[in-house]
Amino acid sequence: MKGKEESMKKRIAITVSLAMITSVLGVSASSFGAVTAKSNAPKVTITVLGADYGSGPSNTTSKYWLNIAKGFMKLYPNVTVKTSTINWNDYNTKVTAQIQNKNYPDILQGEFFPQYVSDGLLYPLSKVLSNPGAGSPVFKSSFSVNNVQYAMPFVTSARAMFYNKKLFAQAKISAPPTTWAQLLTDAKAIAKLGKIGYSLPLGPEEAQAESYLWMLGSGGGWQNAQGKYTINSAANLKAFAFLKQLVASGATNPNPATWNRTADSAKAFANGQVGMEFNGPFLTATIASAGVLKTSDYATAAIPGAAGPVIKTLGVADAIQVFKSSAAKLPWIKKFMDYATNNANQLAFAHEYALLPGTVSALNSLKNDPILGSFVKALPHTVLFPSSANWTSSVLPAIKIQIGTAVTGNASAVLGQLQTLATGG
Amino acid sequence: MNEDSETSAPQAMVRNSQRVTNVPKKNLIRRMEPIYWLGPAFLLIAGVVIMPVAFMVWTSFRNIDTVGFDHGFAGLASYRNLFALPDLRPVIIRTIVWLISVVSATMLIALPLAVLLNRQFPGRRAVRMALVAPWATSVFMTAIIFRWMLQPQSGLINIVGHALGLLHNIGLTSAQADWLGRPQSAFVWMIIVAIFVSLPFTTYTLLAGMQAIPGDIYEAAKVDGASAWRSFRAITMPLLKPAAVVALLINLMNVFNSFPIIWEMTRGGPGDQTATSTVFMYQLKSSSIPMAAAMSVVNFVVVAVIVIMFLRFSNWKERTI
Numbered sequence: 218m219k220g221k222e223e224s225m226k227k228r229i230a231i232t233v234s235l236a237m238i239t240s241v242l243g244v245s246a247s248s249f250g251a252v253t254a255k256s257n258a259p260k261v262t263i264t265v266l267g268a269d270y271g272s273g274p275s276n277t278t279s280k281y282w283l284n285i286a287k288g289f290m291k292l293y294p295n296v297t298v299k300t301s302t303i304n305w306n307d308y309n310t311k312v313t314a315q316i317q318n319k320n321y322p323d324i325l326q327g328e329f330f331p332q333y334v335s336d337g338l339l340y341p342l343s344k345v346l347s348n349p350g351a352g353s354p355v356f357k358s359s360f361s362v363n364n365v366q367y368a369m370p371f372v373t374s375a376r377a378m379f380y381n382k383k384l385f386a387q388a389k390i391s392a393p394p395t396t397w398a399q400l401l402t403d404a405k406a407i408a409k410l411g412k413i414g415y416s417l418p419l420g421p422e423e424a425q426a427e428s429y430l431w432m433l434g435s436g437g438g439w440q441n442a443q444g445k446y447t448i449n450s451a452a453n454l455k456a457f458a459f460l461k462q463l464v465a466s467g468a469t470n471p472n473p474a475t476w477n478r479t480a481d482s483a484k485a486f487a488n489g490q491v492g493m494e495f496n497g498p499f500l501t502a503t504i505a506s507a508g509v510l511k512t513s514d515y516a517t518a519a520i521p522g523a524a525g526p527v528i529k530t531l532g533v534a535d536a537i538q539v540f541k542s543s544a545a546k547l548p549w550i551k552k553f554m555d556y557a558t559n560n561a562n563q564l565a566f567a568h569e570y571a572l573l574p575g576t577v578s579a580l581n582s583l584k585n586d587p588i589l590g591s592f593v594k595a596l597p598h599t600v601l602f603p604s605s606a607n608w609t610s611s612v613l614p615a616i617k618i619q620i621g622t623a624v625t626g627n628a629s630a631v632l633g634q635l636q637t638l639a640t641g642g
Numbered sequence: 643m644n645e646d647s648e649t650s651a652p653q654a655m656v657r658n659s660q661r662v663t664n665v666p667k668k669n670l671i672r673r674m675e676p677i678y679w680l681g682p683a684f685l686l687i688a689g690v691v692i693m694p695v696a697f698m699v700w701t702s703f704r705n706i707d708t709v710g711f712d713h714g715f716a717g718l719a720s721y722r723n724l725f726a727l728p729d730l731r732p733v734i735i736r737t738i739v740w741l742i743s744v745v746s747a748t749m750l751i752a753l754p755l756a757v758l759l760n761r762q763f764p765g766r767r768a769v770r771m772a773l774v775a776p777w778a779t780s781v782f783m784t785a786i787i788f789r790w791m792l793q794p795q796s797g798l799i800n801i802v803g804h805a806l807g808l809l810h811n812i813g814l815t816s817a818q819a820d821w822l823g824r825p826q827s828a829f830v831w832m833i834i835v836a837i838f839v840s841l842p843f844t845t846y847t848l849l850a851g852m853q854a855i856p857g858d859i860y861e862a863a864k865v866d867g868a869s870a871w872r873s874f875r876a877i878t879m880p881l882l883k884p885a886a887v888v889a890l891l892i893n894l895m896n897v898f899n900s901f902p903i904i905w906e907m908t909r910g911g912p913g914d915q916t917a918t919s920t921v922f923m924y925q926l927k928s929s930s931i932p933m934a935a936a937m938s939v940v941n942f943v944v945v946a947v948i949v950i951m952f953l954r955f956s957n958w959k960e961r962t963i
Contacts, residue, residue, distance in 0.1 A: 313928055317710035336711045413815055421911070470814060471794075472823025474912030490814055610708040614928035622913035631913075634728060638929065641723075 258295035261549045265557075266312070268327035268535065269302040270372070270570045272479060272503060278302045281566060289556050296549050303327075306422050306477060309614050321540040323550055324557075326371055329536035332610035334362040338540055342366045344547065345539040345554050351576045355597055356534040359604040368536035369558065370575035372566060374497035375595040376430060376531045377517040381510070384412055384492045393493070393518035395526045397434065397459050400493070404468035407492035414468035416485055416494040417460065419621035420477035425602065425613060427478070428620050429531055430495050431456040433600065434522035440603045446612070446639040449632035455523065457628035464624045474621025479503075486515075495520055497533070498592045502571035517591070532599025534575060612639045695942065702935035710931070720932035724940075729914050729922075736829070737898070737918040743833050744897045748840040749890060755841070756848035757874075777842035785906035788835050794819040825915035828908050832916065835903050840896065844889045851885025852878060891952040895945060919944075 265286070271277040282300035289298055303311045308327055315322075316330075321338065333339050343349040343366075352360075352369040360368040380393050388406040404414025418427055425439075432438050437452030447453065463469055470476045470485070483500050485491045487507035494500075504510050519526035537558070539550055556562070563579035566572065573592055574580055580596070583589045602608065615638050623631040705716035724730060759770055776784060791798040794812060800819045803809040812819040822828045855878065863873040901920050904910060910917030910925050917925060919941050927934035 310928055313708060317708070317931065319710060330709070332707060332709050336707065336709045338709070408815065411813075411815060421909070467815075471817035471820045472912065475820075475823040475908070485814055611929040614708075618911065618925055618928075619913045621911070622915060625912070630728065 258293070259545060260295055260297070261546055262297045262299060263324065263546070263550055263553055264322045265298060265300040265324045265326070266315070266322035267300065267302045267325075268308050269304050270499070270572065272484075272506070276506075276569065278570075281569060284565075285557050285562055289553055292556070293549065293552065296553070298553065305479065309609075309617065313614070323542055323546070324537060324539050324554070326537045327535055328609050328613075329360050329368040329538060330609045331362050331367075331604060331606040333538070333540075334367050335606055339367045340539045340541055340547075342369055345551050346558070347551065347555050351558060351578070353534070353575055353577055353580055353596065355532060355599065356575075356601065359534065359601050360536055361604070362606070368538040369554075370534035371537040371558065372570075373532065373534040373573040373575050373580075373596060374499065375573070375592045375599055376426065376495055376497050376520065376533070377592070377595070378493055378520050379486060379496050379500055379515055379517055380493045381486070381489065381491060381515050383489070383510075383514050384410065388492070393516075394521050395519065396521055397523050400521045401459075401463055401466065401468065404463065404492060405466055408466075408468040412489075413470050413485060413491045414493070415463060416476070416482045416491040417464065417469045417473040417624070418476045418478040418482035418494070419473040419624060420475050420481065421617040421621075422477040422479060424620045425616050426531060426533060427495060428456075428616070429602070430520050430527070431460060433527045433529070433531065434520065435459075436523075438600065439608075440605070444603070444605065446603075446605075446636060448636040448639055449629060453632060454629055457623050457632065459523070460624045461628060473624050476621075489514075498573065498589050499571045501588050502569075529598055529600045530595060532596055532601055534601075537575075607639065698935050698938050698942070702932055702939050704932055706931045708929065708931060716932060720930070720936040723930075724926075724933050724936045733914060733917055733919055733922045736916075737920075740829075740833065740836075740900075740918050741894065741897055744836045744840065744900075745890065745893045747833075747837050748844050748893055748897075749886070751837065752841055752844035752848055752889070753886075755845045756852060757878075759845065759849050760852045773842050773845060775842075776839050781839050781900075782902045782906055784839055785835060785903045788831065789822065789907050792821045792831060794821075794823075822908050823912065825912060828916045832903055832907055835907070836897060836900060839903065840893055843896075844893060847885055847889040847892075848882065851882045854885075855881045887955050888952075891948060891955065894948050895952075898941075898945060898948065 265282055267278055267282055269278045271280075279300065279302045282302065286298035286300050290296060312325070312327065316333075341349075342352075342360075346369060349366065349369075352371075353373060356370040356373070357366055360366050360370065378393065384407050385391075385393070385403075387410055388403070390403050390406060394400040394403050400415060406414070408414040418424070429439060432453045435452045435455045437447065437450050437456055439446065439448060441447045441450075460473075464473060470481070476482060478496070482491070482494055483496060483503045484507070486494050486496070486500060487504045487509060489509045504515065519528075520530055521527070537554070539554065542550070558576055560576070560579050560582070563574035563576050564582065567574045567579065567583065567589065571588060573583065573589060573596065580593055583593050586593070603612075605612075612635070615635055619631055619635060702720050703716060703718070705713040705719070707713060755773070759766065759773070792800065794800060794816060795814055797819075799821075800809060800812045804812045804819075809816075809818055817824070821831055859877055859881075860873055863877060868876065898918075899920055900918070901924070904916060904918060904921045905924070908916045910921040914922055914925055919937065923934050923937040923941060926937055
């Protein structure tokens with residue numbers, strides 16, 4: 218133990234001295250840059266890898282990043298910003314493959330990987346943002362390791378239940394359900410119309426969010442208050458037992474394990490094929506672009522739970538994090554981070570995809586927005602995904618692949634296997 | 643015979659190397675000549691085959707996190723974890739079903755096709771060209787096209803099936819039309835695609851084998867009054883055996899390693915319920931690199947066994963002909 222402590226101290230000392238060196242170098246580089254910005258500033262290339270929030274080539278996030286890159290390169294002609302995006306369906310696979318091959322981007326937007334911190338790959342946020350506290354404080358602990366914040370919430374959202382008012386009227390349902398039992402009855406009534414009563418996207422894209430919302434309904438979750446995994450807890454099994462019943466009743470889409478949130482579920486809702494589904498504000502953008510439903514044709518309600526509505530819904534934040542590179546590059550990356558997360562860029566993103574921004578100032582400016590306002594207000598009252606080191610690195614990928622099979626197969630075996638993986642190290 | 647020349651070669655080399663000091667330089671260079679010729683090929687094999695294999699085996703014994711950092715030696719832990727996975731057994735069984743059904747169906751369909759293409763008939767050239775198409779097309783593309791054709795709402799197979807009355811209802815709420823969402827039906831469709839993709843190579847190998855059989859044997863059989871069926875059984879079948887075994891073994895390897903069809907059509911899902919051991923290995927990689935490496939080692943052993951069978955067979959062919 219003592220030896221360990223000593224080596225820890227040594228390591229801290231080394232990190233501190235390294236930090237001093239880098240900051241000294243950083244300062245000198247940036248002052249150098251400021252003085253000679255136009256003449257002979259060093260040539261720097263910054264690579265940005267982000268997730269794609271678009272539904273197709275017309276609104277791909279590559280365009281958003283290209284715009285930011287162009288704007289930034291105009292200000293700082295010595296910097297070349299290279300951007301690329303990855304579809305959410307393949308995000309984990311592709312990012313993991315790239316990182317495993319030690320091909321690190323400078324800036325990674327999307328999932329926050331605490332494992333990168335343990336492996337010493339990331340800069341703390343205080344080094345790469347002029348105002349490290351710019352991001353919403355709701356997600357501070359999720360994006361911190363040992364109380365040091367390593368990622369900023371770049372885009373956030375809260376979840377609610379969307380329901381199709383037209384189909385509800387056709388099925389003679391007067392109010393959205395607040396309990397699981399009501400949801401089952403209502404979903405069956407809508408299924409009789411030849412539509413999907415409740416759309417259950419447990420495909421790999423975001424199975425973790427869909428299953429979490431159901432777990433919350435019976436008082437369960439991925440972890441308990443102490444941060445210990447409880448994937449196969451009785452409460453979670455209760456949620457999956459209900460889902461199994463819901464799927465068997467024929468009131469959902471036929472095969473939840475291959476049904477993805479964006480490509481299948483959101484699209485089907487936007488085309489008027491779905492009675493109810495849990496989703497985020499971005500669904501409104503999909504609905505608008507499909508042009509089938511009017512704003513008055515659908516509404517949102519609280520997520521139903523086993524006995525009553527879920528009070529704390531799920532809040533999700535996608536991160537932006539910076540990989541360590543050279544001290545000479547750091548000041549330019551910091552400038553870029555400040556630029557990319559300024560209000561104009563944050564709000565442009567929010568409006569493009571009907572998502573919530575990540576910074577406090579951008580969030581505040583949307584409080585009275587007709588579509589996003591209610592989600593902004595819900596954000597502080599949310600529960601979050603686990604922030605354990607192995608969550609994004611090994612548990613999440615396995616959940617995405619496996620958990621959908623729990624509603625057709627043996628739920629306790631599937632959840633038990635995930636629990637073993639999560640706690641087995 | 644072979645063995646004699648094999649054993650004498652190294653002896654000759656030993657004798658030569660003992661005399662190396664007395665040999666003029668020119669001779670030494672000439673005797674080294676095979677190295678120049680074989681060297682590049684050997685380096686290529688060492689770099690592209692042997693090194694990755696060694697690295698894979700090494701990886702399976704390390705404790706490597708998903709970010710790619712090595713935390714030291716882990717012994718057999720990854721193998722123990724792999725064999726403890728409840729999903730491994732179904733994956734192995736599925737791989738065997740996949741291998742046997744695809745390869746046997748391919749062989750059974752390719753044989754009559756090859757017989758047909760060996761006959762003179764109008765439009766033969768066109769048919770032969772058409773048969774090349776699935777081979778010439780990227781397997782990945784074929785898989786995507788099949789996935790689209792199986793789309794529940796507007797896939798061609800579903801629309802045609804519905805029009806013919808084979809499918810009662812199609813669309814998003816139809817479980818029947820969602821072929822790739824149900825593991826059993828998805829697996830059957832993937833087997834069909836795999837057969838479709840394997841047919842051209844197999845047919846052409848068998849066709850080449852048939853064309854290598856001298857025509858005068860058939861003529862002699864005809865003179866002796868043999869029926870077409872008899873000459874097929876007594877001449878074509880036995881003389882086709884070398885080509886057939888080559889086609890069989892190469893198919894076994896290809897089908898075992900087949901990744902794009904399954905990955906593109908279902909990603910091995912739902913869950914890992916349509917994954918073969920090759921796809922399963924890739925799925926494992928996202929949550930554990932060493933376990934995926936251990937799975938690779940197991941897969942590698944299986945392929946190695948097939949390759950050894952192949953090599954032994956080609957040896958046997960040389961000896962008999």
